[in-house]
Amino acid sequence: MNSGIIYLVGTSGHPNFGDEFIAAAWLKHLAAARPDADVWLDCPQPGMAQVLFEGLHPRLRITNTLWRLVHDTADLPADAAAKTIRERITNFGTPAYDLGILKLREAESLHLIGGGYVNGTWPHHAGLVEGMRAVSEATGARLYATGQGLMPALPAADTQPPLFGGFHYVRARDEPSAAAHGLERGLDDAFLGIAGEIGRNNAPAGLYVCIQSDLADPGRFQAAVDIARTQVDLAGRRGVKAYYVEAIPGVDHAAYERLADRIPESRFIPFSRVWTNGLPLSAQQTWVTSRFHLHLLAAAAGARGIAVGVKKDYYDVKHESVAALGSGWTLALGDESPAMPEQPGALAANLPALLEQKRTEAQTLYPALSGQGGALTAGAAKLLNKTLAVSLKNKIRSGAR
Incomplete structure (x- = not known):
């Protein structure tokens, strides 16, 4: 039985070896642990990402819904950008986004995969976290963030409420990032793929x-x-x-x-x-x-x-x-x-122990399904989205925006 959508959010497609390596590592892990799941990767450059990750997961789809929301609100003050992103995800009524948001709301989990792209260098990227939180509040989807590099720290005004408030699992990859946001320290997500890369050529x-x-x-x-x-x-x-x-x-x-x-x-x-x-x-x-x-x-x-x-x-x-x-x-x-x-x-x-630590984290977030376990959240989200889709189609037929 298919599980619900596993929705990954990352900064793939530039291409940049580190970012692409991290995304590929998660896709390879999910291909082994959850080949039944529909996996969606939300990234800035979905076209190039499709080429880079072709064949890494049998049910991979690539989009840029959250990233478009973030880029389209990048020039707004942080609070106004967050409000706009939240309203579009929660209330629909924006045809350029609605179909992508419907798919986003079918996710059983949303996962901000590792990298150093949510920080003071690109403060508008905090909108990714705000968008994920809005989805979870609407559907009950679980929220994860792993291997996060969060330095230089976001302005204090951009982290009220706390940056990862409402998330079910968060790890920072370095001590300054963990200290700045009161998080536990973990490992960079590249550790998930290192064993397969060493000795590859x-x-x-x-x-x-x-x-x-x-x-x-x-x-x-x-x-x-x-x-x-x-x-x-x-x-x-x-x-x-x-x-x-x-x-x-x-x-x-x-x-x-x-x-x-x-x-x-x-x-x-x-x-x-x-x-x-x-x-x-x-x-x-x-x-x-x-x-x-x-x-x-x-x-x-x-x-x-x-x-x-x-x-x-x-x-x-x-x-x-x-x-x-x-x-x-x-x-x-x-x-x-x-x-x-x-x-x-x-x-x-020390690498074997570090690799085992990272594998344990991945297995904790994405345990192999047995029977029908784990699909309840996705089923509830699909039922909710059917109702929303009918309402949305009625709006479109009537010309409402």
Whole structure:
């Protein structure tokens, strides 16, 4: 028997390796645990997401209902945006959204999957949480949030009532995020997919570089490139080959252009190859990267590296959270002249326990169904939506708005 809709909310489709990796990890888990369920992913770029996640779950559908609501109210004050989003979800009467909202209200659960996109950098994204809460209040759907990076913190006025008030399960991925919102600390959602990524391809030994040009504080992009150049030159003098990995197409190419005199095009690994063949990971590598999830996955595989911060109070918090887990990497968050660590950290050795912690969380949120258990909320929501749909159709026939 089919369960009700499992509704995931994330920031997929850009594409951005970290965001896509997290969404893919949840979809793969649900394909094993809940292949019977209709799974909907609400994300900003559903077209590209459809290409990226094709075949990862047998009943996957992709939309952007909540994200459209958030983007269309982004210029409003926070309280006015929240009120508009809530009214559209609760009262209908907006034909551009109504059919998507009807589907949204069939969900048995709504899950804000991990990432660092609900915070003071993009304060309007708090509307995602407000929209999820409005659905739950209307239908009884359960609300989850996992692996949340919430720094820099939202303005205090935007978190009244508490940001995750009414949610049934919430975990932050770093200590500052947990402390800012009174949450329990958990793990980044990437841990759900790490076991399947390590060893996915035969990655050669060498120095791997990925430096972003987006979201960088003044001067930090060039500083990161300079750190990478120094390490590439040191590696070259030891006869070690350097490779460049692209996590966001185009955005990460700017740094490669400044390093192309040191790293030949044959050793440039584009996002498309990373996504298709797997992130090159092995314990025989060193890394220089500003990308949080490359730091996390490479350290989990046993690689040594330097994590370069490019934005205070945002990327610094991310990299510090991986260091706290035992990555053993050198953090270059300011004006340091960092050295490559001589030994790997403890993260790789501790990985089995961390993976088990994340698997337990996923199994708690999405236990395998037995018989007809678990479908009551979805059934009630469908019955409610039938009534609402009839009312909505009558409005449309009569020309009401």
